[in-house]
Structure formats: C-alpha cells, structure tokens
Amino acid sequence: MRFAAIKTIYENALKNKNVYFLTGDLGHFGEKEFAEKIPHQYHNVGIAEQNMVGIAAGLALTGKKIFAYSIVPFVTLRCLEQIKNDVCYQNLDVTLIGVGGGLIYGPYGNTHCSIEDVAVMRALPNMKVVCPANAPETEQIIKQLMKIKGPTYVRIGRGKEPMPATSYTVSFGKGKIINKGTDIVIFSTGTILEEAQKLVQMLTDAGISTELINLHTVKPIDKNLILKKIRTRRAIFTIEEASLIGGLGSAVAEIVSESSKRNLVFKRFGVNDLYLKEIGDQNYLRKKHHLSAETIYPVIIDKIT
C-alpha cells in the first residue's frame, strides 16, 4: 500500500507540477527517483511533523496540492493542532497519508500503533477520512483525490495486505459491496477487510446470507447506503481496526440510532478502549482484541439466533 500510494502520487506529480509530496523522513519506496526527477515537488522535511503540516498548508495557500506522509501517529496526533488550524480551519488542499493504520506496528509497541486516529480525524470539520483495504484501493482513491480538493486523511496499511482475489473498483464516498447477501450486513473499513471476508465465508457456510460492504470512506459516510441496509436487513455489524470510540462503528451507530427502525440487531467490533501491556503481530493483536474472524463469529451467531 505504501508503494502504491507513493507511486500514484509520483505519476501524477510528473504530469502536474503543482502536486507536491512531503515526508517526515519516512518511505523507501521509489522516493529516490521522485526526488531526483522532480526535486521541487519532493521534500523530506526531516523528523519535524508540525513543521511538515504547516509547510504543507503554506504551499497549499499558493495553490499547490500536497500529500504529506509519515507513520499514522506522527502525521495525525503529533501535529494535530497544525492539522486543525492550518489545514482544516483554512480548508486547504492537503492530504495526510498515514502508514501503518491500526495494529500492524504491534511488535513495535503502542507508540507506533494507531487506534485513535480515525476518531480524531473524523471530528475535524472539513476533513475527509478514507481507509483503503489494499494496494489497488489505495491507488484508486489517491487517483480520485487528485480531482477532489480539501483536507483528507488516508489511512493505509504497511504492505502485507493480501491483494483482492478479483479486481474491483472503489469510488470515494461510496460504499462497495464486496459480497452480496440478504439477511445480515457487515460494514468493514480498512485493512481488516481480509478478516471480514473470512468471517463472511464462515457465516455463509453456516447458512446465513451475509452481505459485506467496504466503507473505505468513513467521512463523508455513505449515509444513503447505510439507511437502505437499516431498512432491509435484520442485523448490522461493523468491523474496524480502530478504537470502538469514534470510528466507523460510531459513524454507523449515529445513523442507526437516529433512524426509525426498531428491532434491528446492531453491534460494533473494534479495538477496545485500552492499551495492551503485551505486544504482538497484527494477527495476534486482532485475536486479543476479539477482532479475528474466529473470535467475532460466535458473537454474531449469538446476536442473531
């Protein structure tokens, strides 16, 4: 996903001299060619993320289109006030690209994990939030963002996400139906889509017609699609590799709770509101947070039977 992101930005920067890429000294994926071929559009600002976002906003004030890149915590929370005041309050054309969304940096500890970012970015007026699930989605979303102005946060994985079995297209702001079903629906965002797909297979095998919808765009959320599913399905579940507070689950819950539908089964699956004292890889931590297909499956069965 990192390679897809930087490559897509580079290809567009070659065609448009107003497209800039800033990095807080992160990225080893083709940036050498980027820096050599179009040095004015590639800037390693050093390990100084507050300044990176301020510079991004300053460049955008002159009409440039900026992509600023670092590991999620450093390009979101470290420079949060610059994102609020400089980018969002001024409503500037700056896209923040956070690598390593969720638990993928688990072995490195919670400093490098990111469970709070989706909620925090979602709370900022003018900010758009997109969590692609894999490299092709990342490429498509970044291509689409070339034609969409304003503050955006793109939360990507780290590179081990499986490629989709069959290719499909995604559109910014629109939910993507990955698996058709008529009984219950699961909304997923980000790289945990692979886990959601395993879960759908298990539910389907158990005779439950399960629809899987990829809500890569968490803000603006595809409200019409969610309302349609509220009306036509008996159970809704959300899955995300982010805090249960404020992310996709909260966004869907806000729509569910304000709808007039009664007797709807609804449950969110996400990262619990705590910092684990133990470390582990992404799969290990998903199990610990009850976010693996195997741990979610019995909970869903219990809720719908």
Added chain:
Amino acid sequence: MTVAKIKAVAREIRKHVIEMAYNAGGAHIGCSLSVVDVLACLYFNTLNIKPKLPHWKERDYFILSKGHACSALYATLAERGFFSPALLKRYMKNGSPIAGHVTLDSLPGIEATTGSLGHGLSLGTGIALSLKNDNKNSKVYVLVGDGEMEEGSVWEAVMFGGHNKINRLILIIDNNDLQIIGKSTAIMHSHPFEEKLESFGWKTVSINGHNINEIIDACKQTGREKPLAIIAKTIKGKGISFMENKLEWHGKSLTRDDYEKAIGELNKIP
C-alpha cells in the same frame, strides 16, 4: 513614503487599535501597539502589494504569527486601502467574521489564519518554498513574538529555512520581552536570538523596532543564500504612556477615561 508620513500612519493605526479595543470591551492591546511601527513600514514601504488586488500573483506576503495582535494588522490594512476603516467597528462583534485572532478570508489582505502561537513561520516557509520553486521574486515576511519563540514548532521551521536556504523568507521577532505572566527573559530565556538563528544558517539584523529608518533598512537586507531574521527591540504598549511596558495591558478592558487619555496622547503626536 517619507519617514514623517509613516510616523503619521503609525499614529492613525494606534488610534484604531485603541478604538477597536475600547469598542470590543476587552482585547489584546499592548502586544498590538508594539508591532505598529513594523507594520506601518512593511505596508507603506517594503511590501510589493496592490491593495485593490489582494490576490495579485506577484505580491509579497505578510503573516502575523502572533495573531492576537490582529487589531494592528486590521488597522494597517484599512489604512493601506484594502478595505474601509468603517469595517474595523465589527472587530470581535457578534455575527462578524473579524475575530480576535487573524482569520483567512475574514478581510481582504489577510494571507493566513493564526492565533495559536508557533504556526506562522511554517506557513510562511511553505509559501516561500512555493514562490522559490516557481521562480517568483516575491518575499514572505513573518512576524512572531519573542515569547512565541518558546514554541518548539518555530525552531522546526527555523531549521528547515536555514537548511534549505529559503532566501525569500524574512522572520521579524517582536522582541518586547513581555509575555502574559512576566518578562520573557525571566520566564523562559529563549534570548539571545541572534547567535541561535545564525547557528541555524540565518542572517540576522538587530534593530530598534520603533525606528522607521532602521526597520526599512533591515527589511532590505535579504541575501541570496540565507533567510533573514530581524530582531526588533520593541516596547509593549508603545505610544501610550500608561501602557508602555505594563504587563496588565496585554489584554485589559479600557475604561472611558483610559480611552480618552490614550486618544488624547496620540492626538498630540504631530
């Protein structure tokens, strides 16, 4: 414009600042008065601008990073002809876009939103980088407070500007040595700025920030290889005898007597 005329403009700007603070019923005063002479020199001598074309592409930029001193900027823009001085009456009023901190698009001539300290130099650096890459001759002036130099983000931008030789970036430090609770040199000794900035690759010039000739001359000293920092020694509350160097006038409400006394003092200036 002659020195005498710039001094007369500065007097008018100070009168606006006092009137705006009085009308608002409480605003930042002392910190606004300390930057007036620098603003008058920039807008009436240094900056290459067209007030009737605020988005003119070849213009110089000015960012007031210490955004709480905004009344001085608004008054300067009005005096320079960006908009009618009548608009100044809406400063900090209900339903008005003209906030107590500088806000983009609230008035013609404003280049960036500031208010939280430590943001302006990075914003100015981004603008300057863009101008440099596009081979424009425009310059970017950023005014920060000496207390603001305690913000770490300022030094991130200082480091970037020196390393990348952003030669069209000019940092002006409003060095009045007073912040909210006391003297800056007593609270957090970020001075002296000259040696620190020079070690980061900046050229520095130290001046009296109320001397029109010195300000104008310093603004011309941009070089080819380095960004320029002007350390302007100023007096908080400058121009009003009972406010000068008085901590409480950072942001205190003016009584009717205070207001009349202040305007009276300014009216005596030729």
